[in-house]
Amino acid sequence: MSDSSIFLDTQPRRSQSQRIQTFNNIKLVGATIFAISFCTTSNIYANSLISQNSQKPAIIISDSYGGSGLSSLESAYNVSTLQSWYGCTDMNNKNDNMSILNSFLSLKENWDFNGAPPIPISLVSRMYALINILHHQPELSPTARSSIQFEYDKDNGDYLEFEMFESGKIAAFFLGAGGNSKILDVSYDNPQKINEVVDSFYDGTLC
Amino acid sequence: MMGPFVDDEKLLRALWSFWIKPDGTIKSAAFKPRGREGISTDRIANRSLNEAISFLLQRMSPGSRAGSITVKDCNNVGVQIVPSPRENINPFHTEIYSSFPDTPLDSIQYKKLALLAVVEQ
Numbered sequence: 514m515s516d517s518s519i520f521l522d523t524q525p526r527r528s529q530s531q532r533i534q535t536f537n538n539i540k541l542v543g544a545t546i547f548a549i550s551f552c553t554t555s556n557i558y559a560n561s562l563i564s565q566n567s568q569k570p571a572i573i574i575s576d577s578y579g580g581s582g583l584s585s586l587e588s589a590y591n592v593s594t595l596q597s598w599y600g601c602t603d604m605n606n607k608n609d610n611m612s613i614l615n616s617f618l619s620l621k622e623n624w625d626f627n628g629a630p631p632i633p634i635s636l637v638s639r640m641y642a643l644i645n646i647l648h649h650q651p652e653l654s655p656t657a658r659s660s661i662q663f664e665y666d667k668d669n670g671d672y673l674e675f676e677m678f679e680s681g682k683i684a685a686f687f688l689g690a691g692g693n694s695k696i697l698d699v700s701y702d703n704p705q706k707i708n709e710v711v712d713s714f715y716d717g718t719l720c
Numbered sequence: 721m722m723g724p725f726v727d728d729e730k731l732l733r734a735l736w737s738f739w740i741k742p743d744g745t746i747k748s749a750a751f752k753p754r755g756r757e758g759i760s761t762d763r764i765a766n767r768s769l770n771e772a773i774s775f776l777l778q779r780m781s782p783g784s785r786a787g788s789i790t791v792k793d794c795n796n797v798g799v800q801i802v803p804s805p806r807e808n809i810n811p812f813h814t815e816i817y818s819s820f821p822d823t824p825l826d827s828i829q830y831k832k833l834a835l836l837a838v839v840e841q
Contacts, residue, residue, distance in 0.1 A: 624736075625734070626780045626784070627734070627754065628754050629754055652741065654747050655749065658752050658755065662747065672831065676827065684827050686827050688828060688831055694828050
């Protein structure tokens with residue numbers, strides 16, 4: 514890890530407490546934070562730091578590339594290059610999701626007061642592994658039918674869902690803001706395919 | 721004897737905390753039933769909304785919340801609403817089913833229900 518890393522906050526709508534948590538997570542992975550916002554001044558500063566440091570100059574914490582200030586940084590270093598250096602890792606959400614998965618293990622029989630069975634340990638274990646490799650962290654929730662649901666929402670209303678079952682089945686679909694939908698074919702056998710689907714959801718090429 | 725369902729009647733669904741997003745919207749997971757049974761709800765019928773919510777939540781764990789969806793919105797999603805009173809326990813119990821016999825709702829229908837539902841309390 515470079516000792517002169519730059520944090521690019523591409524989620525300006527996050528709350529102050531979420532940002533602080535994210536900054537703390539960055540420190541945990543050993544990065545130094547030089548620039549923390551997307552105002553014009555810090556963009557210029559970030560660009561100058563990038564130009565001075567040709568190796569692994571930045572960490573991207575994002576599940577969206579819609580930040581208004583990102584274009585000037587893209588001109589200095591291609592986002593995909595930065596991603597390949599560090600991975601597109603949202604440490605904040607990944608840590609949160611690990612905790613959330615842990616909490617699913619405490620759900621006892623009838624946890625929804627309507628007869629829901631516990632979430633199988635084997636499914637939770639599988640989800641740990643999957644969460645660990647995902648470029649974009651989902652919102653997680655248990656269902657009353659012993660499955661775990663991964664959800665992704667975009668600001669424009671597009672929606673992507675994976676429902677993971679212990680049997681190995683994954684029910685996945687895209688629902689566009691305009692009502693268009695698409696059933697998706699993914700499986701545990703090829704977890705990178707899930708990354709590809711999510712990446713294409715975010716770059717707008719899924720549908 | 722309860723009357724027929726009318727378009728603006730609300731059906732209440734108990735919500736567990738993980739089913740409510742930080743922005744207050746509801747996840748589709750909230751509508752996925754345990755097995756082949758319908759989605760369990762309480763119709764409001766001739767009660768006030770507050771009465772109906774209290775009756776629902778008194779049977780749930782502390783911290784549970786109540787969401788609602790209207791009969792009209794259910795019809796727009798293409799699902800069936802079936803009275804399913806539980807004798808001596810819950811005369812207002814109502815289940816939501818697929819329009820096709822012995823077929824669960826599809827994933828997109830669950831999501832559409834969630835998009836149309838709101839958190840009441």
